[in-house]
Amino acid sequence: MSLWQPWSLRELVEELATGRTTAAAALERSRARIRETEPEVRAWVVQDPAPDVASATGPLGGVPLGVKDIIDVAGFPTRCGSQLRADAAAAGADAAIVNAWRAAGAVPAGKTVTTEFAYFSPGPTTNPAVPGHTPGGSSSGSAAAVAAGQVPLAVGSQTAGSVTRPASYCAVASLVMSHGRYPVDGVVGLSPNLDSHGYYAAGVSDLAVAWSALTATPSAALEKARPGRVLLWTAEPIGVVDDDMGEAVETVRKRLTEAGAVVDDFPEEQLVAEVTAAQPVVMAYEAARERAEELSAAGRLSEPLAQLLRTGAATADGDYATARRTIAAASARITDLLMSYDAIVGPAAPGAAPAGLSATGDPALSRAWQALGLPVVTVPGLRNAAGLPLGIQAVGRWRGEDALLATGGWIESALS
Known part of the structure; x- marks a missing residue:
């Protein structure tokens, strides 16, 4: 069995639009592929046992969506790949970007693996294109879930190379949005001047289908x-x-x-x-302030993240200003x-x-x-x-x- 079998979003949306398949059938295909591959890929933190695809509206028509576990999905904890959040309560509301994807017709199927607080310490996910190799990070699970064909669409975030690098490693396409394109409400970020949204699909034409649905951009454009x-x-x-x-x-x-x-x-x-x-100067300086609570508990963090926060806390204001x-x-x-x-x-x-x-x-x-x-x-x-x-x-x-x-x-x- 090949782990690398990306699922074309463009083809699925065409099938949904023409009635050749249904949202329920797409969800079952997703679940079957997860059952088949997840023991090795390990892309998911938690799956929604009963996502409501039947009532989904919008051009994506109930497409199952993976969501990186630094992004809030109502009813599920946002654990950020960290033991500090092991007992986190369920989010009371979706992040703004999840709301936008729901409005486009996508339905969150669960939360995908992230490195700790979207920095370097990896989770258990392997690369479906090259098993035993890293899928990259920090959006490891989202990239791997798309590469394995577990879902045709998954969202991530990027502060340094957290979307682009996993796409390159896993042989899928990705879009990192312009900084500020969508609000980051409900996202556990690192650096306000660097954090951006992104997403994965099988190929660039699939990215375009998703973007058209998300932004109501005519496909011809x-x-x-x-x-x-x-x-x-x-x-x-x-x-x-x-x-x-x-x-x-x-x-x-x-x-x-x-x-x-x-x-x-x-x-x-x-x-x-x-x-x-x-x-990296901007990233460390802002991360130390954005994640000040975690800095105070650095002894319980992975060493790469603790070092980032310590470096940022020690960075002079003048050095930060020079970098900006x-x-x-x-x-x-x-x-x-x-x-x-x-x-x-x-x-x-x-x-x-x-x-x-x-x-x-x-x-x-x-x-x-x-x-x-x-x-x-x-x-x-x-x-x-x-x-x-x-x-x-x-x-x-x-x-x-x-x-x-x-x-x-x-x-x-x-x-x-």
């Missing part, structure tokens, strides 16, 4: 009929990209050019490296560049998913784009010689998700 203009970012100055991913980036250059795109070299590699270095200025200056330059291009395209992770489940990989290649608050689509499809997934990320203009999804879909077709 998410389709790109012409070759694009992109900037190719290698991330070379950051110094983490391995040979396999470097070759994948050159494959992207070749295939997009052959498909008719204008592919220019990204001229601000060093600037992005500077923002990459500034992001670095990000603001870069934002103006990147915004100007994106006026002439559809996207910045480059590696979504340093390489393939590392072996073992004791760590979640390096988020370095998402840090800058997260600091800048830009939307990011992860495009699956490429693999190394050993068959391990290598994701590509496309970065768009702030609040430019419509255009970015169209470009991401075109890139996906060019790479297939």
